[in-house]
Amino acid sequence: MMDIRLALAGNPNSGKTTLFNSLTGARQHVGNYPGVTVERKDGVHTLNGYRFAITDLPGTYSLTAYSDEEVVARDFLVDERPELVVNIVDASNLERNLYLTLQFLEMGLPVCIALNMMDVAESRGIRIDTEKLSQRLGVPVTPVIARTGKGKAELMAAAGAMAGKGQGRSPLYISYGxxxxxxxxxxxxxxxxxxxxxxxxxxxxxxxxxxxxxxxxxxxxxxxxxxxxxxxxxxxxxxxxxxxxxxxxxxxxxxxxxxxxxxxxxxxxxxxxxEDRENRIYFSDRIDRVVTHRLLGPMIMLVILWGVYQFTFTYSEVPVGWLEGLFAGLADFVDARMADGLLKSLLISGIIGGVGGVLGFVPLILFMFFAIAVLEDTGYLARVAFMLDRVFSFFGLHGSSVMPFIISGGIAGGCAVPGVMAARTLKSPKERLATLLTVPFMNCGAKLPVMALLIGAFFAHHRSQMMLLITLIAWVGALFAAKLLRSTVIRGESSPFVMELPPYRLPTLKGLLIHTWERAWQYIKKAGTVILAISIVLWAMMTFPGLPGEEIERFEEQKAAVMAGSVEDAAAAIGAIEARQAQAALKHSIAGKIGTSLESITRWAGFDWRINIALVGGFAAKEVVVSTLGTAYSMGEIGPEESGSLSETLKAAPGWSPLVAFSLILFTMFYAPCFVTTVCISREAGSWKWGLFAVVFNTTIALLLAIAVFQIGSALGIGIRGNG
Amino acid sequence: MGRINMREMKDNQSGVIAGVRVGGDLGRRIRDMGLVTGTPFQVQGRAPLYDPVALRVRGFVLTLRNREADCIEVEVE
Missing domain, CATH: 1.10.287.1770 (Helix Hairpins)
Structure with a gap:
């Protein structure tokens, strides 16, 4: 068996990844190039006694140092010296594809050309003399159809023959005037x-x-x-x-x-x-006449974006339900078989909750990436960017930013975790970073129970208006925050938009599935471990140091008194005592102490220590705000879906008013992303610095907004009393 | 024949690149995508908000923002 290291290189949309999938099948490994967020894919193909170790280089149009992709591709070719570069060339787009080929040849690299999409070229009346092309360039040229795998055996045979001969070709000479x-x-x-x-x-x-x-x-x-x-x-x-x-x-x-x-x-x-078909209108152009039409285009886009959203969040409900059921069952199992205590609490709240939290997002990520892969591989995503760029570029973003925003909750109820990962489709680094940092402002599904609780308690008569208002505020807030970021920390010229609108193509199911799975697997592998660790830390913060012995004794004595006495409803009385005990323990915990110490700042926004603790808990997941508020108001355990009684309590509680509620709604929308999102932002931005930045920056904005609203509202006497 | 700025072109109008008046990343990108002096192309259309613009050049469709099209001089009939 002879080992050959081979790099697969070519333009974006030339069918390079399709060929790679066809050659390596499931035997591939996906990672990142060190220091950048460019994906690196490796795979293996064996044929006739050759074992090809194939690296799929990022698709590039040129080998300048224009983008991370180009630098990565060039460094790979220079530093790792593959024995052969298989350059995939789109026959239906020969001129622009050969521009890259010439640069490989100028570098003196051993190149072997795979001439892809001969069928498309022929249907356009283009005929290519492969023999002559091979002669002129001095490299083997093999026609292939990557979609069907046709010609791939011939290609690899040519590659094997060429690599066997060894290197030593002289660089191509081009006259530059x-x-x-x-x-x-x-x-x-x-x-x-x-x-x-x-x-x-x-x-x-x-x-x-x-x-x-x-x-x-x-x-x-x-x-x-x-x-x-x-x-x-x-x-x-x-x-x-x-x-x-x-x-x-x-x-x-x-x-x-x-x-x-x-x-x-x-x-x-x-x-x-x-053939003389100069005025022939390509099939793709005919679709574009409708799909990017001035009026029809945006309407079709709305329907498609809505469809992606529905697909991601509605169809994933079933597997999400299974996972939730599985982990709830597991928690019950442990609950029934272990004595109460720290270890049990750690197992249930820290570990089972943490693993469940990691895996709970997997169906969402799978569905989202599948939907996006369809849009990306068909070529529609490029059209979305084309149509929306005017709006998004005004805020320093890119037309492609829309997808992450929608997924994150641009249509209320999304999730920022798949949203952040959807930003991978953005190729311009500054716009991508600004998108990563602002998508958590959208109203994800986990914020909705908090909104529902507060709106139910204080704005019960204006539910739908409030929801609409909140969605609008999220969009406006995110876009202006992006503008702010792009003119301060991530300032600089916007990356050129100059982009290809690839012809519409039918994606292959195999390609879609590989694409979807490898990205989801990366999430589980890379983000998963960190998320579990942080989940345990958060559990510890809400649990330790625990109540001092004498206080626990006091609660036990109270319970004993109830048991001994002949109180009518002993169970209810004990429940009330336990709820008070949970409240005391929470206040005594690390999170509680943080909440209490922050009161001096947050009271400017109208928040007391109870709200603060709930918000600290919300860093684990935004819906935790509801259950933590429940504990803080000694209501015992409250699920996010059954907050009716809590809403009554809040309405009557001192220190609450519609103004406080509104200020809290704003704060919940804008403050630190939940830690799963924070981990994903760090991963996608390539540095923990940005995850940390998101936490600090967002919380600052949220606090300033909440304080402004509360102070102005108080001064003007709006919403201080009664129900809106 | 006349020399105008690419932004001033109408939909479906054809032209030939006369010069790319920008350097750096933008200039490099424009040239790498095949918009070099002497290249014939046609304006295919514009996005619903009239920006960016789509060109058919060398058998594929290329889009660029109006701001970027400003850097390109074209020769038109």
């Missing part, structure tokens, strides 16, 4: 003389990258040999000055012109013949 062509050999010579980075790159390629002012190569060069680097930069500057005066252009532009010129040359030599 008189001025640059004169400068490059001189620079190349100096680079060779000094062996300047030549152990990693071909000399001419280094000269080319200097000419293009490639930031990554420049900074590496300045480190390697500052003197020679400065000399080369001076030579480049001379050429640049000359081009500026003679052509009013710069080397980078001239070089791109010549690369595309070289491709045009190839095509004119008869590699590609096009």
């Amino acid at each position: 008189e001025d640059i062509d004169r400068a490059l050999p001189a620079m190349t010579k100096r680079i060779e003389e000094k062996s300047f980075m030549t152990e990693n790159y071909p000399a001419r390629w280094i000269a080319i990258k200097y000419m293009e002012k490639d930031q990554q190569i420049l900074s590496k060069g300045r480190m390697a040999d500052p003197e020679l680097s400065a000399e080369l930069e001076r030579q480049v500057q001379a050429v640049a000055d000359h081009l500026k005066t003679t052509l009013d252009s710069d080397p980078e532009a001239v070089m791109a012109d010549h690369r595309y010129g070289a491709i045009q040359g190839l095509i004119r030599e008869g590699i590609l013949t096009r």
Whole structure:
């Protein structure tokens, strides 16, 4: 068995991942490249005594240092030196795809071309002479249809034959016009003389990258040999000055012109013949006439986004129910078989609750990624970005930000965990980060019980208006927070939108399933462990240090007195005492102490220590606010769905008013995301710094808003008494 | 024939790139996607809010914001 390391490279939407799935099947491993959030996929394919270790590089249009994807792809090719690069080229889009191919060949990489979508090209009246293409480029070209797997055996046979021969091809030579062509050999010579980075790159390629002012190569060069680097930069500057005066252009532009010129040359030599169908309207364009139509487009989009939302949250209810049932059953099992005590409490509330919390999100994530994979693979998601970019770019976001917002609760009742993960479809780093940090403002399903409780207690006559108002406030708040972030901590030019609208395609079920599963599995593996750990910490905060011995004794004495005496309803009396005991224990816990000590700040927003403890508990999951309020008001255990009695209590409790309730609603909407979301934000942003930032930033905004509302309301005398 | 800014083009109007007047990431991206001097293209349409604009160029559809189209000079009939 001969081992061959092989990289799969090509443009986005060229069918690269489809080919990868077809070659490796389920035998793949998904991870991240170190330091960036670009996915790295590895897989294995065996054929005729060859064992191919395949790495699916991120799809890129070029090999400049434009995006993380491009840097990752280039570094991989240079640092890991795969024995072969299989370059997948979309035959129906040959010119732009060959632009990347030329760059591989300029690097002197051993390339083998998989010419994909010959069927699509033929249906468009495009015929490609593969023989001639192979001859001109000096590399093997194999036609394939990645969707069906046709041609993949021939491709891998060609790859095996080529890798067997070993390397040592000379880099492709492209002419860049008189001025640059004169400068490059001189620079190349100096680079060779000094062996300047030549152990990693071909000399001419280094000269080319200097000419293009490639930031990554420049900074590496300045480190390697500052003197020679400065000399080369001076030579480049001379050429640049000359081009500026003679052509009013710069080397980078001239070089791109010549690369595309070289491709045009190839095509004119008869590699590609096009039947005269210039005015033919492609099938895809016909769909777009309807789907991105000025009036119909947005309406269709609303229906589709609503559909994704329904699919994610309605259909996942069944498996979510199974999981909840399973963990509730497990908790009951432990409850019935263990004596009361710390260990039992840890098992039930900390561990079973924690694992249940992790796995409870899995069906949601699976359904969400499936729906998004369908939109992404068909090409519709790019249209959504196209239609909404005008709105979102105003707030420093990107058209593609809409999906994370909707999933997170843009339609009230979503969930920020899959929402945060949906931001993966965003390719521009700043817009993506701003999206990650603002989607938790949406009204997720866990905030709804809190809203329902407060609205039920204080705004019972205006339920639907309040829900609408809350949804609007969430959107406005999130968008303006994004704007704020993009003009402060994540400020900077927006990333170029320049984007391809890929032709509509039918996705393959295999591709969808692999895509969905691998992302969900990453969540379980990476976020899961952290979530369990934090769940235990939160349990400890709500439990320890526990009531001092004498206080427990006092409650026990009270209970004993009830038992001894002939009180009518002994069970109810004992229940009341236990509820008071739970309240005292909660107040005495770490969380309780935090809540109490924060009172000096939060009273400006109208919150007392009880509300504070509930909000601290809400960091575990927002619906916990309801049950913790129940405990804090000595009501015993209260589930989020049965808060009727609590709502009566709050209405009558001193210190509460519609104004306090509204201020609390605002605070609940905007304060720190629950810790599961926080963990996911950190994972997706690539640093714990951003998770921590989300907690602090959001809580600050929430507190300022709540204080403003409470103070202004109090001053104007709005909502202080009575029911709204 | 006349030289205008890409933003001023009408839907379905054809043109040829005369120059990309921007450097840095944006210029690089525009050129990498195939909008180099001399490239023929057609305005395919605009998003419902008239921004971004969609072009058909080299057999595929490329979209860019009006702000980005401002950096591109075109030669039109």
